[in-house]
Amino acid sequence: MAGPAAVRSAERSAVPSPGRRWTALLVTERQRPECIRIRPGGWWLAVATVCFGAFMGQLDASIVTLTYDSLRAQFGAPLAAVEWVSLAYLLALVALLIPAGRLSDAHGRKLFYLYGFVVFTAASAACGLAPSLAALVVFRVVQACGAAMMQANSVALVTTSAPREKMRAALGVQAAAQALGLALGPTVGGALVSTLGWRWVFGINVPIGAVALLAGHYLLPRTRHRCPARRFDWAGLVLLAAATTSLLLAVSAASGLPVAGWVVAVLLTVAAGATWAFADRQRRIRHPLLDLRMLRIRAVSTGLFAALCGYLVLFGPLVLVPIIVMLHGHTTLTAGSVLTALPAGFALAAVGADRIMPSGMSDRARCVTGAVLCSGALAALLASSLSIPWLTPLLALLGLGLGLFTPANNALIMGAIPADSSGTGGGLVNMARGLGTALGVALAALTLYLGGPYGHRWALFTLLLISLLAAVAAWLGPGGRPPAMDSGPAPRGPVRAAAEADGDR
Incomplete structure (x- = not known):
């Protein structure tokens, strides 16, 4: 029989330490309040929360181009350099959408969506405080990481929240939020740049993101069904990113960046070589x-x-x-x-x-x-x-x-x-x-x-x-x-994952 000391030791080990409790809190999806889960129209609250991200993503896509002239004046940079405020964001977003979706399927879509809001909002604040054009471009890449975590999960969260018979209506509302963000971007951007300055084009994301993060914590459904993480083609992702980035760098260099002509030729060669290597690898590997x-x-x-x-x-x-x-x-x-x-x-x-x-x-x-x-x-x-x-x-x-x-x-x-x-x-x-x-x-x-x-x-x-x-x-x-695609299990994306999940409604 175990002695009193052994019993006390076992009891202490069974109680998680404060550090472990905080870790568990950070990696655990919170269940929605009972009053929202059982409310007949409560799922609309989850859809509305996802619309925050849909609106912000498209607003950001169309608002940033209004800052180009102000950025050129403040940092004394050519248009070819300023355009990377947009290009760096877009390239990072394209590269990270698929990895973010696969990791979310394995570890929780609500969790990744909320952390995406945290990253996006914090990076927006950093963009607004950027001391140089180079720092602004770096912060925009970080912002794209958060946007990828949100966009990879938005459709899945809508479809797991809404009843099946209301699915089309819910997705229509999300599309309307995207369209509204895209439509308001130029007007809002022009007003902010003309009155408060270009930094507020990024600063406006901070209060919206804070409200959306709080709403998502309480209103989004948990991921009830997950799939194990499959082998991911990281080498293919690197090759794809190298091809697209080299191509756009070459176009940008030809647009007025102070670089030698041979640099453009090298970049185009790298783009062509990375494209060929990517295509060759996708033909050969089991899980392309x-x-x-x-x-x-x-x-x-x-x-x-x-x-x-x-x-x-x-x-x-x-x-x-x-x-x-x-x-x-x-x-x-x-x-x-x-x-x-x-x-x-x-x-x-x-x-x-x-x-x-x-x-x-x-x-x-x-x-x-x-x-x-x-x-x-x-x-x-x-x-x-x-x-x-x-x-x-x-x-x-x-x-x-x-x-x-x-x-x-x-x-x-x-x-x-x-x-x-x-x-x-x-x-x-x-x-x-x-x-x-x-x-x-x-x-x-x-x-x-x-x-x-x-x-x-x-x-x-x-x-x-x-x-x-x-x-x-x-x-x-x-x-x-x-044609039939019979080379193994079908890839899992947000739409298919959503069809297999039922949230916690």
Whole structure:
């Protein structure tokens, strides 16, 4: 029989130490209060909480470009250097979305979502206090880490919170929050830069993030069902990041960075070599980051190309239009107000297209119609005087075309991908969106630099060509049935994980 000393020792070991209690608290998802879990409409509170992240992500994407002129003036940097405030964020986000989603499936989606808010909010405060352009770019990379943790889990949290029969309505509300953030970004950014200064463009995220973090702690459902972490292709991720970063660095260097020409050639060589190595590795390994056989499906390959073109056309004007407006002698506030027409048109078409378009119109027809509208709007902009009376309605028309094109194109891609690979398909769409956004920023800066006094015209001409390519891709895209993907267990993504989880409602 154990003596009294042994009994007391066992009792002490059974009680967790304060340090262990704090550790457990930090890695444990909190259950929602009983009154919220049993409330019939309580799940809307969780959806509303996720909408904070959806709103902030799109607001940040469209608001930062309004700071470029102020950043150039304060830090004495060329546009090619300032654009990395956006490019660094986008590249980090694209690289981290898939790892964040897989880690969340294993360790808890609510946990990763909340920690994503912590990282995003803290990095936003650091961006607002950045003492130099280099420090601002570094803080933006950290901010992207938090954004990836949020975006990788937003759809899963919505679908695990909402009843199955309310799923489409819940996802529609989330899409509306994204569209609202995208639409308000230019106006809010212009107002902040004109009145309080560029630092408040980042500082505005801090109070919103604090409220969202508190709400998420109490209102988001726990992850009831998790999956073990699968082997992840980290080497493939490094190669993909090297390829995209080298390519954008080369474009940026050619846009006016003070570097030698041979540096651009080296960067392009690295980009080509990393792309080849990535593709070769994906063909050989058992659990690839990207199953290249999907790209043999014509609707997928052409759809992804069209998606990249669409987001390039969407974000290129976010860099270009403020410069055009200020060349005409107007303020940043006016530039933001004019630019709002583009995302507002996008939001209107994305949310209301089903109500105004013919019910029998196919996704392919919607894609082509949207791309043609985009091309017409860009051609009219190219032929116009680019004064505000011309810019505002034509940007709205461009937004309407993109809002009609983008959801239909995404539906074509996902409809062509086998059901057991939908997680990978969602990752491909997000990757094309991120790369298109980054290229939109980079190519706008490149054409502005190379075109001299007519740079804005050359930029519009480039966007018109890309819009026409998107129309051709949409026309040629759909074809054939998706082939079977039988190389092992299907990858798990946020959508599939959400279907298997039921939260704690």
